Amino acid sequence: MSNTLEIAKSRILEPSGLAESDLDRVFGGLLGPSVDNADLYFQASRHESWSLEDGIVKEGSHGIERGVGVRAISGEKTGFAYSDEIVLPALLEAAQAARAIARSGGEGRVPVRRPRTGNDLYAPIDPIGTLPAADKVALLHAVDAEARRLDPHVREVMVSLAAVHDVVLIAAADGTLAGDVRPLVRLNVTVIVERDGRREQGSYGGGGRFGLEYFTESDRALGYAREAVRQALLNLDAVAAPAGTMTVVLGPGWPGVLLHEAIGHGLEGDFNRKGTSAFSGRIGERVAAPGCTVVDDGSIERRRGSLNVDDEGTPTQRTVLIENGILKGYLQDKLNARLMGMAPTGNGRRESYAHLPMPRMTNTFMLAGPHDPAEILASVDRGLYAVNFGGGQVDITSGKFVFSASEAYLIENGKVTRPVKGATLIGNGPDVLTRVAMVGNDLELDAGIGTCGKDGQSVPVGVGQPTLRIDGLTVGGTQA
Amino acid sequence: MSQPQPAAAPPDPQRLESLVSDLLEEARRRGASAAEVGVSADTGLSVNVRMGEVETVEFHRDQGLGVTVYFGTRKGSASTADLRPEALRETVQAACDIARHTAEDPCAGLADPERMAREIPDLDLDHPWGIDTERAIETALACENAARAHDARITNSEGAGVDSHRGLRVYGNTHGFLGAYASTRHSVSCSVIAGSAQGMQRDYWYTTARDPAELEAAEAVGRRAAERAVRRLDARRVQTREVPVVYAADVAGGLLRLFLGAIRGANLYRKASFLVDHLGKRIFPEFVRIDERPHLPKALGSAPFDAEGVATRERTLVEDGVLRGYLLDSYSARKLGMETTGNAGGVHNAIIEPGPHDLDGLLRAMGTGLLVTELMGHGFNLLTGDYSRGAAGFWVEGGEIRHPVEEITVAGNLRDMFLGLAEVGNDVDLRSGVRTGSILIERMTVAGE
Numbered sequence: 001m002s003n004t005l006e007i008a009k010s011r012i013l014e015p016s017g018l019a020e021s022d023l024d025r026v027f028g029g030l031l032g033p034s035v036d037n038a039d040l041y042f043q044a045s046r047h048e049s050w051s052l053e054d055g056i057v058k059e060g061s062h063g064i065e066r067g068v069g070v071r072a073i074s075g076e077k078t079g080f081a082y083s084d085e086i087v088l089p090a091l092l093e094a095a096q097a098a099r100a101i102a103r104s105g106g107e108g109r110v111p112v113r114r115p116r117t118g119n120d121l122y123a124p125i126d127p128i129g130t131l132p133a134a135d136k137v138a139l140l141h142a143v144d145a146e147a148r149r150l151d152p153h154v155r156e157v158m159v160s161l162a163a164v165h166d167v168v169l170i171a172a173a174d175g176t177l178a179g180d181v182r183p184l185v186r187l188n189v190t191v192i193v194e195r196d197g198r199r200e201q202g203s204y205g206g207g208g209r210f211g212l213e214y215f216t217e218s219d220r221a222l223g224y225a226r227e228a229v230r231q232a233l234l235n236l237d238a239v240a241a242p243a244g245t246m247t248v249v250l251g252p253g254w255p256g257v258l259l260h261e262a263i264g265h266g267l268e269g270d271f272n273r274k275g276t277s278a279f280s281g282r283i284g285e286r287v288a289a290p291g292c293t294v295v296d297d298g299s300i301e302r303r304r305g306s307l308n309v310d311d312e313g314t315p316t317q318r319t320v321l322i323e324n325g326i327l328k329g330y331l332q333d334k335l336n337a338r339l340m341g342m343a344p345t346g347n348g349r350r351e352s353y354a355h356l357p358m359p360r361m362t363n364t365f366m367l368a369g370p371h372d373p374a375e376i377l378a379s380v381d382r383g384l385y386a387v388n389f390g391g392g393q394v395d396i397t398s399g400k401f402v403f404s405a406s407e408a409y410l411i412e413n414g415k416v417t418r419p420v421k422g423a424t425l426i427g428n429g430p431d432v433l434t435r436v437a438m439v440g441n442d443l444e445l446d447a448g449i450g451t452c453g454k455d456g457q458s459v460p461v462g463v464g465q466p467t468l469r470i471d472g473l474t475v476g477g478t479q480a
Numbered sequence: 481m482s483q484p485q486p487a488a489a490p491p492d493p494q495r496l497e498s499l500v501s502d503l504l505e506e507a508r509r510r511g512a513s514a515a516e517v518g519v520s521a522d523t524g525l526s527v528n529v530r531m532g533e534v535e536t537v538e539f540h541r542d543q544g545l546g547v548t549v550y551f552g553t554r555k556g557s558a559s560t561a562d563l564r565p566e567a568l569r570e571t572v573q574a575a576c577d578i579a580r581h582t583a584e585d586p587c588a589g590l591a592d593p594e595r596m597a598r599e600i601p602d603l604d605l606d607h608p609w610g611i612d613t614e615r616a617i618e619t620a621l622a623c624e625n626a627a628r629a630h631d632a633r634i635t636n637s638e639g640a641g642v643d644s645h646r647g648l649r650v651y652g653n654t655h656g657f658l659g660a661y662a663s664t665r666h667s668v669s670c671s672v673i674a675g676s677a678q679g680m681q682r683d684y685w686y687t688t689a690r691d692p693a694e695l696e697a698a699e700a701v702g703r704r705a706a707e708r709a710v711r712r713l714d715a716r717r718v719q720t721r722e723v724p725v726v727y728a729a730d731v732a733g734g735l736l737r738l739f740l741g742a743i744r745g746a747n748l749y750r751k752a753s754f755l756v757d758h759l760g761k762r763i764f765p766e767f768v769r770i771d772e773r774p775h776l777p778k779a780l781g782s783a784p785f786d787a788e789g790v791a792t793r794e795r796t797l798v799e800d801g802v803l804r805g806y807l808l809d810s811y812s813a814r815k816l817g818m819e820t821t822g823n824a825g826g827v828h829n830a831i832i833e834p835g836p837h838d839l840d841g842l843l844r845a846m847g848t849g850l851l852v853t854e855l856m857g858h859g860f861n862l863l864t865g866d867y868s869r870g871a872a873g874f875w876v877e878g879g880e881i882r883h884p885v886e887e888i889t890v891a892g893n894l895r896d897m898f899l900g901l902a903e904v905g906n907d908v909d910l911r912s913g914v915r916t917g918s919i920l921i922e923r924m925t926v927a928g929e
Contacts, residue, residue, distance in 0.1 A: 056585060057582050058585050058588070059557065060578035060582055062571070062574035063561075064559070066561065077536070079537050080536060080538045094539075098539075100613070133578070137581050199863055200864065201752070241891075243926075274530070274636070274638070393856045393857045393870070402889075404857055421864075426888065426927075474887065474889065475889075475927060477891060
């Protein structure tokens with residue numbers, strides 16, 4: 001595992017002509033009596049993407065990002081500067097800018113470095129090179145052909161393939177020295193179908209921290225095409241969604257975006273330190289029905305939301321947020337953990353070297369319960385069964401959250417009947433899980449396409465859940 | 481306190497222009513038949529304070545370069561934030577490598593040479609603030625203090641911020657076009673929390689402008705944020721029903737953006753818009769007029785040329801409620817058998833003509849219904865026009881606000897919502913490149929209890 005630290009050093013420090021002793025000089029300029037912590041976040045990242053439409057691969061792009069972020073923390077104050085040149089003078093200049101946050105000067109201390117050993121969750125590979133360019137093009141064509149083969153109503157097929165090779169090196173004044181090599185791949189399919197003048201679309205995709213061969217194994221990518229076509233055809237028959245408060249059954253997997261919005265954000269340490277979250281000060285209280293246990297786990301192998309170490313060098317872990325309905329914990333980065341007298345949970349994440357880290361989710365999901373999903377559906381007289389979703393959003397202060405269904409059905413007399421058009425669902429985070437009446441035994445994690453935005457920073461995440469019956473969620477359809 | 485200033489040496493246009501020329505030359509050397517290069521460089525300062533104390537001071541220095549090469553009608557692109565010579569060489573090489581694997585696409589290529597901007601008008605977009613860290617902190621503190629002092633029900637704060645950015649954009653292509661312009665953007669923002677026995681409510685306000693002289697006073701921003709948070713306290717739900725809805729000016733811009741998305745070339749040639757084949761057709765009531773005005777001095781959406789070097793010009797998108805123009809770049813235009821409209825990279829100041837009344841006038845016209853002041857989520861589908869979003873706002877009866885409302889959705893179909901647009905207010909929000917006053921929609925479904 002310290003292998004990743006060696007890779008990070010050789011990919012970042014060596015080409016820049018920097019030695020570990022140069023980091024000492026930078027810390028010497030950063031640290032003073034009133035600086036509580038400081039860190040350097042080096043990043044060397046490459047990404048590549050390809051896209052197909054109209055049956056041809058029209059575009060491909062390649063990108064390079066390289067730089068270093070320098071942060072100094074004094075009490076609750078943070079000074080931050082970054083440079084896209086990884087050279088000593090730029091580092092020293094950024095350090096001087098960042099440390100200006102601490103009002104008094106003083107002698108710099110040099111940290112004693114302790115290499116951190118993180119998890120070993122994925123291979124330290126460059127996924128861009130795991131498939132030759134011609135094979136990437138062929139893969140996109142195969143997905144296109146599969147979608148068109150499935151149904152004559154398919155009019156447009158759009159396929160995109162993306163791979164990221166992200167190498168980071170984190171050095172902090174608390175002695176942390178950690179490296180991570182983070183592969184990330186993703187394949188998405190969108191199809192538009194047309195029948196009798198009505199047009200609808202469907203999308204599906206997947207990915208994670210591995211090479212591109214993942215998509216060709218057992219024809220996985222062709223499965224994405226089948227799923228996108230199925231959803232699009234279903235939408236051709238969808239009727240207007242109902243409007244009002246009703247019983248909602250959420251399918252397993254991606255509908256876990258509910259937990260991400262309703263629960264996860266409100267439990268991020270920064271909001272709770274500041275007392276701005278609807279969950280502030282509620283540890284130990286009941287916020288969900290008995291039987292509901294929600295965790296955030298950044299240490300699952302090969303998942304999109306997983307990291308060997310977070311962006312502050314803290315190893316990721318499984319953090320219990322809600323246990324059997326009782327609020328247990330928050331998601332912490334180092335700054336908020338220190339200020340709240342808690343331990344970091346490996347949730348300090350940032351979009352890039354040019355952004356400050358914050359407490360962020362990794363893979364957030366609810367554990368399985370006792371009920372067969374068929375039994376859950378059979379228990380509902382009238383309601384909505386929602387199985388696929390687009391994105392969501394939350395106001396962490398009022399607790400109100402939304403998430404938008406892209407595949408949903410009416411439940412009538414315990415049976416799943418007609419498909420309905422997509423609709424936004426809205427609820428209140430601190431009480432939505434108290435209305436969970438049944439938890440399924442079919443826990444699934446999503447297929448690996450989630451991205452979370454907070455304060456303008458995007459990071460890859462995962463969600464999951466078993467089938468859930470929630471008694472009383474507002475469905476925003478048009479049929480009043 | 482001695483503060484080093486942001487690495488504020490403004491980006492050097494000559495250096496970036498010669499970089500662009502060198503890379504175009506490099507692409508040619510590698511056999512590209514055509515190429516284009518865009519570079520942007522931005523420096524900035526962001527300061528945030530919270531509860532009377534400095535929280536973050538950030539010095540920004542962002543740069544990015546994108547290159548697209550064409551080998552006949554095959555295309556490859558690459559970008560880099562690293563402008564060292566070896567990264568630039570790798571970037572051009574990567575773009576050329578990709579172009580070996582993409583397909584022949586007869587519509588691919590640079591915009592037509594005769595459409596290149598011949599002169600670069602000065603749109604008065606560059607107004608450096610020259611604010612130092614200390615003054616930025618003082619301004620942010622004044623803003624937050626005004627918010628916290630405004631009302632005893634303000635119980636907490638997410639803070640106030642001051643941001644100042646200056647950027648330079650340079651674009652060149654192998655038609656011989658090379659253009660550059662500098663622009664600035666400054667803002668003061670504040671977000672505070674009001675509390676009551678019923679719970680907490682957060683709201684915010686901000687001011688933003690290219691010229692710091694046009695910013696609202698920091699204290700006024702703080703007071704407005706406080707008023708907005710307090711008025712949301714003790715919000716209730718409403719019964720599920722169909723009612724008229726007023727979108728306050730700052731959220732009405734979102735409606736207009738959905739219209740602009742539906743007439744974007746990429747959505748039209750893919751037939752992924754409910755407005756496909758609607759040119760010349762009535763999509764709004766007769767009084768609606770929407771123009772694009774790219775050369776408005778100091779405006780946030782102004783640009784002398786688009787992302788392909790095409791001259792931007794004033795045009796009408798909707799006249800007498802009839803769709804008169806699309807938003808096309810050269811690729812989507814060729815796919816549609818049309819001409820580029822200078823909208824590569826987006827729209828430049830889309831403006832819906834304001835009506836005679838202010839927000840109160842719209843509420844009176846509505847009588848009983850919902851005033852929406854906040855929207856949540858991404859519940860819209862441009863292919864079908866289906867629209868369903870989370871909302872918060874105020875219940876209105878007899879043209880007057882009765883109580884705050886939350887945990888509801890507003891839903892409809894954009895086709896009906898646009899045709900049912902009853903009035904546009906004169907309370908135009910100037911804080912973005914999409915300008916509108918408040919908008920009254922005749923009928924939508926509100927889902928609540």
